[in-house]
Amino acid sequence: xxxxxxxxLLTLKLAAVTTVILYLLGMPLAWFLSQTRVRIKPLLEAxxxxxxxxxxxxxxFYFLLAFSRQGWLGSLWEHLFGHQLxxxxxxxxxxxxxxxxxxxxxxxxxxxxxxxxxxxxxSYSLGKSKALTMLKVILPSMKxxxxxxxxxxxxxxxxxxxxxxxxxxxIDHETKVASIAIYDLVESxxxxxxxxxxxxLFVFSxxxxxxxxxxxxxxxxx
Amino acid sequence: MIRIAVEKRLSGANGPFTLxxxxxxxxxxxxxxxxxxxxxxxxxxxxxxxxxxPDSGRIDVNGDTWFDSNSGINLPPQKRRVGMxxxxxxxxxxxxxxxxxxxxxxxxxxxxxxxxxxxxDLGALRDRHPETLSGGQRQRVALARxxxxxxxxxxxxxxxxxxxxxxxxxxxxxxxKVHRRFGLSTLLVSHDKQEVFKLSDSVAVIKNGRISRxxxxxxxxxxxxxxxxxxFISIILSIRKVDCIYLAVIxxxxxxxxxxxxxxxxxxxxxxxxxxxASKAFNPIVMKLKETxxxxxx
Numbered sequence: 001x002x003x004x005x006x007x008x009l010l011t012l013k014l015a016a017v018t019t020v021i022l023y024l025l026g027m028p029l030a031w032f033l034s035q036t037r038v039r040i041k042p043l044l045e046a047x048x049x050x051x052x053x054x055x056x057x058x059x060x061f062y063f064l065l066a067f068s069r070q071g072w073l074g075s076l077w078e079h080l081f082g083h084q085l086x087x088x089x090x091x092x093x094x095x096x097x098x099x100x101x102x103x104x105x106x107x108x109x110x111x112x113x114x115x116x117x118x119x120x121x122x123s124y125s126l127g128k129s130k131a132l133t134m135l136k137v138i139l140p141s142m143k144x145x146x147x148x149x150x151x152x153x154x155x156x157x158x159x160x161x162x163x164x165x166x167x168x169x170x171i172d173h174e175t176k177v178a179s180i181a182i183y184d185l186v187e188s189x190x191x192x193x194x195x196x197x198x199x200x201l202f203v204f205s206x207x208x209x210x211x212x213x214x215x216x217x218x219x220x221x222x
Numbered sequence: 223m224i225r226i227a228v229e230k231r232l233s234g235a236n237g238p239f240t241l242x243x244x245x246x247x248x249x250x251x252x253x254x255x256x257x258x259x260x261x262x263x264x265x266x267x268x269x270x271x272x273x274x275x276p277d278s279g280r281i282d283v284n285g286d287t288w289f290d291s292n293s294g295i296n297l298p299p300q301k302r303r304v305g306m307x308x309x310x311x312x313x314x315x316x317x318x319x320x321x322x323x324x325x326x327x328x329x330x331x332x333x334x335x336x337x338x339x340x341x342x343d344l345g346a347l348r349d350r351h352p353e354t355l356s357g358g359q360r361q362r363v364a365l366a367r368x369x370x371x372x373x374x375x376x377x378x379x380x381x382x383x384x385x386x387x388x389x390x391x392x393x394x395x396x397x398x399k400v401h402r403r404f405g406l407s408t409l410l411v412s413h414d415k416q417e418v419f420k421l422s423d424s425v426a427v428i429k430n431g432r433i434s435r436x437x438x439x440x441x442x443x444x445x446x447x448x449x450x451x452x453x454f455i456s457i458i459l460s461i462r463k464v465d466c467i468y469l470a471v472i473x474x475x476x477x478x479x480x481x482x483x484x485x486x487x488x489x490x491x492x493x494x495x496x497x498x499x500a501s502k503a504f505n506p507i508v509m510k511l512k513e514t515x516x517x518x519x520x
Contacts, residue, residue: 116312118310118312119314121273121306121308121312122308123314123325124272124300125371126325126326126371127303127328128325129300140316140317141316143316
């Protein structure tokens with residue numbers, strides 16, 4: 001038996017790309033949610049938290065409808081980029097971004113809320129613009145939230161299964177991530193290979209979570 | 223010269239009231255706002271800093287208009303040159319003491335920061351983070367940072383209220399020293415009469431959103447005292463009977479004194495009552511205290 005590393009690497013690639021996009025998307029969204037006083041805030045919060053509670057198969061089913069050639073997003077995508085969105089790596093990224101969104105937004109929103117108002121006011125009062133205040137005052141004082149958000153989004157994407165099953169299609173080097181590979185191996189009764197993948201994911205997930213707790217403790221103590 | 227004439231509706235603990243003041247601060251002088259908490263002192267400071275918007279009125283600072291409700295002028299906080307010292311200091315936790323000071327400068331001039339560190343006895347703490355400092359040290363960093371902004375006006379929001387008496391007294395000296403050196407027009411919020419006396423050139427007593435008195439600390443606080451009488455507003459802490467007399471413990475400022483009361487006095491007094499304690503002062507004992515002031519560094 002030779003171990004094919006492709007599914008593991010694909011999983012890491014998917015998680016890394018998803019996490020980067022989620023940082024870019026999650027920071028402005030979390031900042032908005034922490035500052036806004038609009039009436040529909042509970043509605044927005046519920047909407048963005050929905051992926052937490054929905055069965056991944058429900059989410060995956062709607063993604064499949066939207067991402068397919070007949071779906072509005074799928075047809076638009078094919079028109080713009082020349083390839084199908086469903087059963088492609090791009091589709092997985094888009095699905096994962098939505099699926100893991102609350103895992104990035106919630107820690108960041110809590111982090112923004114925890115920054116004392118008067119630190120921000122002090123910075124404005126010292127003549128610093130909003131952008132500079134964000135960069136030099138707000139983000140540096142919520143390092144542990146930034147780390148938590150990133151790691152949770154990453155780990156959650158690594159652990160993703162139901163959504164990928166619906167919109168992935170188990171194509172080698174494109175959508176066959178580790179969790180799907182394990183499923184396929186179990187289906188074909190190759191328990192030994194399944195074991196290897198599973199053990200690697202197990203150890204890897206444990207290691208990142210452990211690292212987060214250690215680093216966060218240090219950040220809090222500092 | 224700084225003039226602030228503004229109005230704003232506020233909701234206080236006892237229902238809504240209108241903050242309505244018209245104050246002038248002479249150049250290079252210290253004006254203190256004195257009053258109970260919830261009287262609108264801090265709001266006034268925040269309106270000067272641009273952190274809160276008055277309903278109407280205008281704010282002029284050295285010939286520039288910072289706020290004018292008639293012509294719609296309202297400079298953002300960034301455009302107002304104020305040195306704000308917050309009640310809880312608001313030092314940036316992710317920066318060292320020196321970085322906190324550098325951050326305040328528009329044009330980075332490290333030599334000026336280092337001078338300021340020496341002037342305020344913070345040299346040894348320059349690479350420390352705020353959470354490792356004592357209250358008094360944090361206060362000094364906050365003051366130094368506010369001055370490095372080169373403000374038109376220094377705003378001190380109860381800067382010493384969280385500190386113990388000794389540190390407080392040292393920092394009052396520090397504020398005076400810095401004030402003499404930089405000559406900044408200063409607006410101080412305080413509810414400590416001794417502090418007001420020591421620091422301010424003039425004082426405005428603010429009550430229910432309005433200035434009820436305005437003048438020198440001497441005029442404002444001492445007018446009810448005739449020349450041969452001491453009197454202090456105090457609180458009765460306890461009353462106990464000893465043989466046929468009553469002894470009451472009374473808190474005056476930070477001092478506790480025990481006084482004798484007659485049965486008739488006790489009839490309408492109870493612990494917790496606010497009272498005026500007065501005494502003829504024909505022959506008070508006045509002694510010089512030993513110089514106990516230490517080098518600031520606590």
